[in-house]
Amino acid sequence: MSEHFIERSRYLCALGGAAATVTAIPGAIPILHSASGCAGNFAWTQNGGSGLQVGGYCGALTTPSSNIQEHEVVFGGDERLREQVASTLKVMDGELFVVLTGCVPEIIGDDIKSVVAGFSSQGAAIIGAETGGFRGNSYWGYDLVLQALFRDFVEKAPEKEQLKVNLWGIAPYADPFWRGNLEGVRHLLERLGLAVNSFFTTGDSLDGIRLAGSAALNIVVSELYGLGAATLAQERHGIPFLSHPLPIGPTASEAFLLAVAGKLGLSEERVNAVIAREKEEYFKLLEPLTDCWNDLDLQRYAVVVGDANYAGALTRFLADDLGWLPELTVCTDPLGEDERRRLTEGLANLASGYEANLRFETDASQVIHHLRQKWPAADGSTYHNAFSPAFVVGSSLERELAQSLGAGHLSVSFPVANRAIIDRGYTGFRGGLRLTEDLISAIIVGR
Amino acid sequence: MSYIDLKSAPKREERLKACIAHGGSICDLGGKGKKSCLVDDGERGFTQGSICLLLPALAMLNTLPDNVVLMHSAIGCGTCTHSQNANVRFGGNVRWGAVKDGIWLSTALNETDVIGGGEEKLEQAIIEADERYKPFSISVVSGCVPGIIGDDIDNVVKQLQPRVKAKLLPVHCEGFKTKIWATAYDAVYHSIGRTLLESNGAQETVTGEGEPGLTPYQGLERLPRTVNLMNVSSMGRVDELELTRLLTSLGLEVNVFPVFAHPAGMVTATQAALSVSTCPTHDDYFLTYLEERFGVPYLLKHMPIGIENSGLWLRDVARHFGQEAQAEALIRHEEEQLQAALAEFRPLFAGKTVFVSAGEFRALATARLLEELGFRVTGIRSFHHDEFAQGEYDKLAASAQEDYPIDIANVQPFEEANLLKRIKPDLFLGHANGNATAAKLGIATHVIYNTGLAYIGYRGAYDLARRLARQLKNPSYNRRLAENLRLPYSDTWYEAPPFSYINSRGGATQ
Numbered sequence: 001m002s003e004h005f006i007e008r009s010r011y012l013c014a015l016g017g018a019a020a021t022v023t024a025i026p027g028a029i030p031i032l033h034s035a036s037g038c039a040g041n042f043a044w045t046q047n048g049g050s051g052l053q054v055g056g057y058c059g060a061l062t063t064p065s066s067n068i069q070e071h072e073v074v075f076g077g078d079e080r081l082r083e084q085v086a087s088t089l090k091v092m093d094g095e096l097f098v099v100l101t102g103c104v105p106e107i108i109g110d111d112i113k114s115v116v117a118g119f120s121s122q123g124a125a126i127i128g129a130e131t132g133g134f135r136g137n138s139y140w141g142y143d144l145v146l147q148a149l150f151r152d153f154v155e156k157a158p159e160k161e162q163l164k165v166n167l168w169g170i171a172p173y174a175d176p177f178w179r180g181n182l183e184g185v186r187h188l189l190e191r192l193g194l195a196v197n198s199f200f201t202t203g204d205s206l207d208g209i210r211l212a213g214s215a216a217l218n219i220v221v222s223e224l225y226g227l228g229a230a231t232l233a234q235e236r237h238g239i240p241f242l243s244h245p246l247p248i249g250p251t252a253s254e255a256f257l258l259a260v261a262g263k264l265g266l267s268e269e270r271v272n273a274v275i276a277r278e279k280e281e282y283f284k285l286l287e288p289l290t291d292c293w294n295d296l297d298l299q300r301y302a303v304v305v306g307d308a309n310y311a312g313a314l315t316r317f318l319a320d321d322l323g324w325l326p327e328l329t330v331c332t333d334p335l336g337e338d339e340r341r342r343l344t345e346g347l348a349n350l351a352s353g354y355e356a357n358l359r360f361e362t363d364a365s366q367v368i369h370h371l372r373q374k375w376p377a378a379d380g381s382t383y384h385n386a387f388s389p390a391f392v393v394g395s396s397l398e399r400e401l402a403q404s405l406g407a408g409h410l411s412v413s414f415p416v417a418n419r420a421i422i423d424r425g426y427t428g429f430r431g432g433l434r435l436t437e438d439l440i441s442a443i444i445v446g447r
Numbered sequence: 448m449s450y451i452d453l454k455s456a457p458k459r460e461e462r463l464k465a466c467i468a469h470g471g472s473i474c475d476l477g478g479k480g481k482k483s484c485l486v487d488d489g490e491r492g493f494t495q496g497s498i499c500l501l502l503p504a505l506a507m508l509n510t511l512p513d514n515v516v517l518m519h520s521a522i523g524c525g526t527c528t529h530s531q532n533a534n535v536r537f538g539g540n541v542r543w544g545a546v547k548d549g550i551w552l553s554t555a556l557n558e559t560d561v562i563g564g565g566e567e568k569l570e571q572a573i574i575e576a577d578e579r580y581k582p583f584s585i586s587v588v589s590g591c592v593p594g595i596i597g598d599d600i601d602n603v604v605k606q607l608q609p610r611v612k613a614k615l616l617p618v619h620c621e622g623f624k625t626k627i628w629a630t631a632y633d634a635v636y637h638s639i640g641r642t643l644l645e646s647n648g649a650q651e652t653v654t655g656e657g658e659p660g661l662t663p664y665q666g667l668e669r670l671p672r673t674v675n676l677m678n679v680s681s682m683g684r685v686d687e688l689e690l691t692r693l694l695t696s697l698g699l700e701v702n703v704f705p706v707f708a709h710p711a712g713m714v715t716a717t718q719a720a721l722s723v724s725t726c727p728t729h730d731d732y733f734l735t736y737l738e739e740r741f742g743v744p745y746l747l748k749h750m751p752i753g754i755e756n757s758g759l760w761l762r763d764v765a766r767h768f769g770q771e772a773q774a775e776a777l778i779r780h781e782e783e784q785l786q787a788a789l790a791e792f793r794p795l796f797a798g799k800t801v802f803v804s805a806g807e808f809r810a811l812a813t814a815r816l817l818e819e820l821g822f823r824v825t826g827i828r829s830f831h832h833d834e835f836a837q838g839e840y841d842k843l844a845a846s847a848q849e850d851y852p853i854d855i856a857n858v859q860p861f862e863e864a865n866l867l868k869r870i871k872p873d874l875f876l877g878h879a880n881g882n883a884t885a886a887k888l889g890i891a892t893h894v895i896y897n898t899g900l901a902y903i904g905y906r907g908a909y910d911l912a913r914r915l916a917r918q919l920k921n922p923s924y925n926r927r928l929a930e931n932l933r934l935p936y937s938d939t940w941y942e943a944p945p946f947s948y949i950n951s952r953g954g955a956t957q
Binding site: 002003004005006007008009011012013014015016029032034035036037038039040041042043044045047048049054055057058060061062063064065066067068069070072073080083084087088090091092093094102103104107108132133134135136137334365397399400415417 | 492493494495496497498499500501502517520521522523524525526527528529530531532533547548550551552553554555556557558560561568571572575576579591592595596622623624626628857858860861879880881883884933934935936937938939940948951952
């Protein structure tokens with residue numbers, strides 16, 4: 001892993017993640033205070049990495065943007081932003097406007113807070129977040145928008161509703177399966193009898209987000225993404241939070257439901273009934289695959305390459321439910337020591353007892369070297385215990401790795417250039433079935 | 448002193464007085480009227496995001512074999528490569544039968560770097576990239592951040608070049624510095640010229656601007672039948688093959704330049720007998736340079752999109768080599784074949800109205816082609832405007848049955864939405880990530896640029912006609928969208944004049 005550069009980064013900057021997040025909020029319109037090219041760069045990035053999803057109600061090249069130039073760099077951009085916000089409120093039809101700053105205005109010291117406050121005090125539904133690209137990547141930009149919502153949009157509610165929760169931890173477009181993954185978790189929670197605000201699904205609304213302060217629990221289905229907002233919501237709104245790995249498949253979903261029920265103090269009877277029903281469905285549906293599973297010898301060694309959510313979640317599913325052998329897991333996010341330790345500990349005791357091998361590597365061209373440390377290449381001897389049959393679950397950038405290993409391949413983590421995704425998701429019990437279908441379909445494509 | 452002797456290429460709003468904010472009509476711009484925006488560009492008081500010069504620059508650089516792109520900026524800059532990588536993969540496959548991902552890196556400047564400077568990080572990144580990937584060249588591309596904090600990428604490259612094996616190409620793409628993203632072509636060409644075609648920053652045999660007797664790079668011989676076919680990534684392989692077919696039938700050799708050209712072989716461009724542009728928006732900077740320094744004359748007038756335009760383009764090349772008669776015979780034969788093949792589509796196209804949006808020259812040339820196919824052009828958006836397009840506006844003004852709007856805009860889909868609601872064309876042709884507005888209004892749409900599809904020459908005219916017939920035959924996808932979705936604009940915006948926000952910056956429409 002290089003200390004000096006990041007190879008083919010699998011995320012945008014904070015502004016890019018923030019803009020995508022605002023686009024995903026029902027009725028919301030982002031206003032970029034940035035150079036002119038930022039919005040286009042995001043559009044092209046999503047076009048190539050988010051499973052063919054570009055924009056939405058207001059995103060991509062439709063995004064209002066102050067397009068600041070040298071003039072503003074010299075004289076400051078506050079005036080230009082004020083003009084842009086005023087004209088945006090006239091031209092665009094939105095229920096919430098979110099001003100997001102890029103690198104240039106932040107470095108020159110524009111004061112967006114006072115610009116936003118000026119409009120907000122006149123009754124405009126507008127908030128802002130400082131999301132300069134140098135502050136972090138997409139996932140941090142996502143977190144910053146959620147923080148802004150909890151700081152300036154969500155109403156204070158001293159009384160909590162015991163069966164109401166907020167759900168996040170899956171960044172829109174940065175996870176190409178964001179819709180389906182959110183819906184999959186939402187479905188689990190609804191089966192428990194909970195009312196869920198999940199911000200970004202078709203079942204959500206700005207009114208629901210405004211009332212998010214009355215939730216009894218914030219559930220973050222990530223060990224890293226969105227935790228800043230969870231901490232802020234705890235401090236400002238008094239809502240405790242549960243950070244839990246993204247649940248893919250029956251083992252992880254069962255653990256997730258138990259964790260939520262424990263945190264909310266739900267009756268064991270209720271949660272066990274939900275788990276039993278979901279499991280029964282899962283295995284009844286899986287049952288007819290079993291002959292071909294054996295006849296075609298569909299067990300695989302696996303390399304998993306993904307972001308902080310997927311690296312662990314996919315590994316757990318492969319090891320604990322599918323019975324594959326994930327010999328190497330690579331997390332491609334640039335992370336600090338604490339974050340690495342958290343993810344490593346999270347994979348330490350898999351339900352199956354399988355020993356995961358988690359590495360941190362931003363540069364995916366180096367994955368092969370990590371694998372070769374444990375599984376050396378053939379040395380010409382007659383008998384060689386090879387890493388075969390193998391499969392690579394990663395992004396579309398792992399196709400070259402898969403090819404060099406003679407392995408099957410499925411794109412799941414960003415970038416996903418070679419799949420069209422609308423609302424497919426892998427979370428929950430049913431998500432495990434979807435993933436099983438996709439993995440095996442990739443193996444038997446030539447059958 | 449030429450532009451090439453400067454550290455970076457000048458921005459086009461200064462060099463060419465190019466502009467991006469004008470609302471006019473074909474008669475205005477086509478010489479029937481008096482208005483021109485070349486001198487005084489307006490600024491909009493409401494703007495939407497677009498691209499900056501970084502995107503087209505990377506579209507070129509990512510295709511170069513054995514080249515690593517090293518972005519020096521915050522982590523988001525250059526992630527557009529995720530979509531451009533598809534072109535790299537397909538382009539490599541159709542040219543060499545090998546699918547390979549591009550290699551792009553970022554120094555990912557963070558808050559510490561913004562305060563302390565990023566030059567040292569860049570130095571280390573170059574050294575490590577040189578060792579790890581062992582490329583022929585590394586393009587060191589700067590985004591906005593180094594442009595503001597004052598990192599000097601040219602100096603870093605100069606200091607480091609003796610210590611690394613790869614050729615280092617500094618490319619300036621500070622997005623806030625120019626609103627004309629076509630400056631990208633100049634920025635990349637500038638670096639190619641200074642780094643790969645010059646010795647120590649200057650060609651030693653210079654005898655004077657434009658004088659005959661200039662020679663190719665360092666003693667290489669002139670190739671009397673070779674033409675440089677310029678492609679900055681606006682043509683896919685299928686279009687290159689069409690033009691190569693036409694030029695080869697005149698007995699010429701073709702050197703496609705610079706996309707997918709190995710940097711080590713780029714000196715061939717200095718040996719050619721002629722450079723032929725396929726789009727004047729792209730190439731004037733570099734072709735002037737090739738002529739001034741290496742005595743390679745150039746053609747920079749027509750874009751070979753459209754039946755008439757393809758002929759004009761071909762005739763100019765043939766005239767240079769004294770092969771006019773041969774070209775006439777070729778063109779006659781091509782046109783006869785094409786016209787016969789197009790006959791089946793003409794009843795479907797006759798009288799249908801079309802709105803076209805793209806880079807200026809492409810939009811105008813495609814509009815002429817659509818007229819040739821039987822459509823009636825009722826609106827055009829050009830992404831910018833400069834002097835090179837005057838001839839195309841004149842052609843369209845001459846053939847227009849009635850006046851129609853010309854929107855000079857770096858995309859700005861709010862103006863497009865307003866115009867489309869008024870004009871209600873049957874068909875819309877827009878650029879990448881630029882067809883959704885028309886699609887959500889239920890208009891049949893087709894992409895005007897895609898490196899996997901044919902647009903150029905006679906083959907391109909036919910293939911485009913086939914694709915448009917397909918779109919017009921069943922635009923249900925768009926119709927169903929329009930029935931069920933709405934665009935994000937207020938009702939009052941549709942009632943306002945479409946160009947209300949042009950020249951409004953500074954408070955006119957407050």
